[in-house]
Amino acid sequence: MSESAVVVGAGPNGLMAAVTLARAGWDVTVFEAASHPGGGMRSEELTLPGFVHDVCSAIHPLAIGSPAFRELAASDTPLSDHGLEWVHSDVALAHPLDGGRAAVMHRSLDETAAGLGADARNYRKLFAHHVDAGFDLTDGLLSPFTLPPKHPIHLARYGAVGVLPAHLVAQRRFDTDEARALFAGLAGHSVLSLKAPVTTGYGLMLGVLGHLVGWPLAKGGSQRIADALVAVLQSLGGRVECDRRVESLDELPAADAVLLDVTPRQLLAMGGDAIPARYRRALIRYRYGAGVFKLDWALDGPIPWANENCARAATVHLGGTLDEITASELDVQKGRITERPYTLLAQQSLFDPTRAPTGVQTAWAYCHVPHGSIVDMTARIEAQVERFAPGFRDRIIGRHAMNTEAMERHNANYVGGDIGGGVSDLRQFVRRPSLGLHPWKTPMHGVYLCSSSTPPGAGVHGMCGWHAAQEVLRDVGRTTHRSAQ
Numbered sequence: 001m002s003e004s005a006v007v008v009g010a011g012p013n014g015l016m017a018a019v020t021l022a023r024a025g026w027d028v029t030v031f032e033a034a035s036h037p038g039g040g041m042r043s044e045e046l047t048l049p050g051f052v053h054d055v056c057s058a059i060h061p062l063a064i065g066s067p068a069f070r071e072l073a074a075s076d077t078p079l080s081d082h083g084l085e086w087v088h089s090d091v092a093l094a095h096p097l098d099g100g101r102a103a104v105m106h107r108s109l110d111e112t113a114a115g116l117g118a119d120a121r122n123y124r125k126l127f128a129h130h131v132d133a134g135f136d137l138t139d140g141l142l143s144p145f146t147l148p149p150k151h152p153i154h155l156a157r158y159g160a161v162g163v164l165p166a167h168l169v170a171q172r173r174f175d176t177d178e179a180r181a182l183f184a185g186l187a188g189h190s191v192l193s194l195k196a197p198v199t200t201g202y203g204l205m206l207g208v209l210g211h212l213v214g215w216p217l218a219k220g221g222s223q224r225i226a227d228a229l230v231a232v233l234q235s236l237g238g239r240v241e242c243d244r245r246v247e248s249l250d251e252l253p254a255a256d257a258v259l260l261d262v263t264p265r266q267l268l269a270m271g272g273d274a275i276p277a278r279y280r281r282a283l284i285r286y287r288y289g290a291g292v293f294k295l296d297w298a299l300d301g302p303i304p305w306a307n308e309n310c311a312r313a314a315t316v317h318l319g320g321t322l323d324e325i326t327a328s329e330l331d332v333q334k335g336r337i338t339e340r341p342y343t344l345l346a347q348q349s350l351f352d353p354t355r356a357p358t359g360v361q362t363a364w365a366y367c368h369v370p371h372g373s374i375v376d377m378t379a380r381i382e383a384q385v386e387r388f389a390p391g392f393r394d395r396i397i398g399r400h401a402m403n404t405e406a407m408e409r410h411n412a413n414y415v416g417g418d419i420g421g422g423v424s425d426l427r428q429f430v431r432r433p434s435l436g437l438h439p440w441k442t443p444m445h446g447v448y449l450c451s452s453s454t455p456p457g458a459g460v461h462g463m464c465g466w467h468a469a470q471e472v473l474r475d476v477g478r479t480t481h482r483s484a485q
């Protein structure tokens with residue numbers, strides 16, 4: 001008889017863990033609280049009929065570049081057999097500035113550098129050797145430092161600059177507003193102050209992936225990634241049971257391994273007294289970070305960007321200069337409402353016509369807000385779009401907003417609106433959620449954590465789930481979770 005696993009949570013990490021074990025011959029059941037699988041990969045008609053919106057993740061450099069997704073793509077069960085198709089925009093990313101200017105990140109490093117004028121050489125100097133390192137570097141970063149690094153020289157070179165605050169690096173390495181702002185926008189994905197350590201590392205990683213694999217979206221919606229993972233799981237005999245919120249580990253059926261795609265707070269509730277004191281303390285100490293305010297729009301036409309390059313990019317970073325973005329992110333960290341929020345915008349339907357009826361468009365945007373904030377950021381976000389696209393507001397025919405409470409209702413893993421499964425600063429990069437070589441293992445026999453609260457952290461890459469599944473496979477035969485009944 002084959003070994004069996006129960007996975008709680010059908011986010012990218014839960015599903016990747018499930019698929020990895022099913023491919024190894026395990027019998028896998030996934031319990032998901034929501035009525036649809038996908039977690040941060042769900043898409044819904046949030047505004048008007050026929051408009052498909054990505055509720056959470058939209059742009060997928062981490063998925064297309066992830067070792068786990070690449071391994072699946074090369075396997076005999078590729079996600080492409082189940083409808084997953086990546087769509088690339090003309091340019092990966094645009095970052096408008098006042099006066100009709102814009103910085104552009106192309107897939108090509110040379111083209112990007114050339115577009116940055118006086119900073120062409122500086123951009124090449126910062127990025128070229130990391131891009132040349134290819135997947136050796138990015139795979140190393142997605143396989144946390146707790147494992148012996150395979151390419152220590154690449155990692156050391158990356159770490160030497162990556163550990164620095166992005167504001168400092170952008171100021172010292174670049175001279176133009178364009179290059180500085182472009183880098184600030186990349187580093188802003190860290191959801192940290194740009195004056196904090198390691199923010200350069202996040203900016204570099206996303207930029208390097210942009211040059212290696214692009215910043216694609218999933219045709220038909222991010223939900224298609226989830227649907228394809230579920231289809232592969234089912235083809236291997238596994239199953240997903242939706243509308244199944246798990247409150248306690250005791251309610252789970254007997255299994256050889258239990259993998260939890262949840263954050264430390266939920267694990268504390270589920271595990272109760274079964275959690276040993278030392279581990280419990282680590283879970284209690286675990287910190288959650290800033291939240292997000294999310295907007296989706298139905299538009300009666302494309303966003304009327306002042307700079308035409310913005311219409312060529314699926315992702316547009318709004319917020320102006322390095323100093324403006326730094327100030328905005330600092331406000332968030334200090335618990336203040338930022339008046340001119342750094343806003344991440346995606347315009348999927350421009351490149352994927354399946355997202356909206358003919359002639360009309362969708363757009364997606366969010367900004368960071370203090371943890372648990374319920375302040376309505378709609379006007380502030382729309383002012384940022386209008387600033388670089390005069391006439392934008394007149395195009396809005398439908399709108400859907402989510403504050404941090406709505407985010408947490410949508411997905412219990414977004415505690416206080418934190419979409420990263422916990423702060424990703426230097427301390428919690430090392431202690432995620434506990435210090436050691438095996439952060440996916442809990443001290444409870446046969447129980448593993450596989451969410452973005454474990455290395456390598458946030459994003460749709462499935463690597464937390466993949467690593468947790470590898471731990472299970474290494475431990476096979478040595479651990480057994482049995483329910484209390």
Ligand SMILES: Cc1cc2nc3c(=O)[nH]c(=O)nc-3n(C[C@H](O)[C@H](O)[C@H](O)COP(=O)(O)OP(=O)(O)OC[C@H]3O[C@@H](n4cnc5c(N)ncnc54)[C@H](O)[C@@H]3O)c2cc1C
Nearest residue numbers: 009011012013033039040056057058059246451452459460
């Ligand atoms: C607005 C927004 C924009 C984002 N943009 C991007 C992007 O463009 N690119 C990118 O790579 N990432 C993006 N992300 C981040 C990405 O979505 C997450 O990092 C990723 O989904 C985390 O995956 P996970 O599997 O760890 O957890 P989740 O995706 O959060 O999945 C956890 C699952 O567990 C379920 N669950 C929780 N508790 C229970 C329970 N008790 N019982 C049963 N089920 C339970 C939840 O319902 C959920 O389905 C974005 C997120 C948000 C919210």
